[in-house]
Amino acid sequence: MPRRTRRHISPLIAVAVSAAGVVLLPAGSAVAHIRVIGDVIPGKPATLQFRVPSELADATTVRIAVAVPPELAVTAVPALDGWTEKTVAGPPGKGTQVVWTAESGHAIEPAASQTFTVKVGPVPDQYSLGFDTEQTYSNGTTAAWNQKQTGTEEPEFPKPVLVINPDASPPPAAAGKSPNPTEQQTAPAPSVTAKPTATAVASGSAQDADSSIGLWAIGAAGLAVVATLTVWFQRRGRHTEPRS
Secondary structure: OOHHHHHHHHHHHHHHHHHOOEEEOOOOOOOOOOEEEOOOOEOOOEEEEEEEEOOOOOOOEEEEEEEEOOOOOEEEOOOOOOEEEEEEEOOOOOOEEEEEEEOOOOOEOOOEEEEEEEEEOOEOOOOEEEOOEEEEEOOOOEEEEOEOOOOOOOOOOEOOEEEOOOOOOOOOOOOOOOOOHHHHHOOOOOOOOOOOOHHHHHHHHHHHHHHHHHHHHHHHHHHHHHHHHHHHHHHHHHHHOOOO
16 A cells, blocks of 8 residues: 555554544554543643543553542533443542543453543642552452652653643652752761871871981982082092193
8 A cells, every 4th residue: 555545544544543532552652551641730620631541552451440539529420321430539738539440342442542531620829739550350360550750751651741730840850859858868878088197197197298308318429429420530530640
């Protein structure tokens, strides 16, 4: 098939698949991580969408569990064809967990993606919110998407983060600072190079002085010998000169 023809057909395939609620992902795609997106305004309700890819090549995704932080109240979970939904309220201060389980024949196939929707109450006015997410595959493998980004590189299993107000102060982890003071306290102390004691310094100075005196004495003796030999040769030369 000519290259130009493929370019026109690929978008049509993507549109057709998206209409069914599933998106095919290229193998090894850099965006193949769970993401949360939504048009949010601080102080207003919002609709959040969790885009979940199925990254294993030999297994399908059969279960998704999203931990909604306590700052948000879950108001509704729209029905998703082929999936059963269960909302579990956590203990005080722990938020709510929303769990989706695939029915037979509706699991997320390898290299495909599914979007799960949650409606929440007023969004707080802060920099961002994180959503710990657990993904379960048909072979029993579980992926915990809960790693915080503490530097410029994204971790292997990053926690889905919803940025609410970019103008607000980011949390220390997002700013690249270590939020755990214990790590700083347990850090190994820097190595210290021992300084020589006063006795060692004095001893070294005395040795240097003795060496200098010895070298001076040898040099003076050598000069004396050279001067003596010079005078002796001069006198001997005078006595042996022929007389006219």
